[in-house]
């Protein structure tokens with residue numbers, strides 16, 4: 037069984053919005069109370085209330101004072117349990133600087149119904165009935181496949197409403213269209229990605245413009261008076277701009293991952309690892325960081341539904357330092373854009389060299405024998421590189 041997520045925009049009426057927001061409020065208060073009690077108990081007795089069972093018990097005791105849907109309320113305990121687990125995990129891994137303890141919440145903007153035992157139901161293609169909320173108008177732009185399991189209702193910072201639910205669908209084995217096609221992908225900052233055949237996938241140009249615009253709007257926000265109506269308006273405007281940028285980005289990633297998984301049966305990519313992603317305030321960098329992990333996620337599920345295979349190789353594998361031609365290893369500072377091998381004299385663009393190494397390592401990792409790659413693995417011909425503009429690569433997609 038596979039889980040697939042679907043997301044739809046909904047248009048709750050005024051009354052429904054009030055009901056939903058009340059549920060958000062209930063969840064927020066419950067979350068904060070559970071956290072408070074759990075913290076206090078630990079402080080006084082050294083006993084921790086962090087396990088799912090303990091949190092459920094506590095919720096049951098508190099439940100009388102919260103008027104909300106029982107499943108939604110239980111899900112608050114589930115989520116807190118998850119953040120405790122993540123917290124302990126971080127301590128275990130001794131991650132520096134981000135061992136954040138679960139936090140009190142100023143607001144909660146979503147609720148989750150963890151099981152579908154009649155608490156939500158499609159009345160028709162235009163309306164979804166949700167218990168205690170009512171029959172909510174929905175834009176069902178595509179029909180979900182499979183059996184809906186969980187439902188989440190969410191309000192974005194730009195005041196739009198969405199629902200998402202996960203469906204269980206059967207995992208049917210599929211044969212890939214091109215079983216011989218293999219590719220290695222090197223993700224980068226200068227270009228979004230470079231493939232092992234030398235194809236360069238550029239970052240989109242609109243990103244730069246959007247970045248400048250966001251900075252401007254951020255500045256405007258900081259100049260507005262605290263708590264004022266204008267500040268609030270500006271906050272919504274900024275949230276909307278972020279949303280646009282995110283949507284453009286996601287669209288690009290969806291199309292690219294679709295194209296690659298349709299074209300290649302075997303894809304090798306670096307495992308970037310979350311802790312590898314340095315937190316920083318450069319927008320471009322942080323966007324590529326999240327883009328990369330989202331992109332890898334998309335590749336994973338799209339590859340499996342196309343009948344292909346995705347292999348993530350160890351992120352400590354030094355793909356940029358090894359000569360893809362002779363295996364020699366040498367220092368490669370970031371400023372060097374061409375790999376000039378000191379041993380065999382090969383000359384090859386840096387990112388292409390990495391991508392070929394990633395593919396080779398991916399094939400090794402997958403325990404496959406025989407290399408029959410999409411690009412010629414032995415070629416060091418620079419002219420083989422071609423630059424593809426984002427947009428032109430998608431001709432045959434979707």
Ligand SMILES: [Zn+2]
Nearest residue numbers: 359362377380
């Ligand atoms: Zn060499």
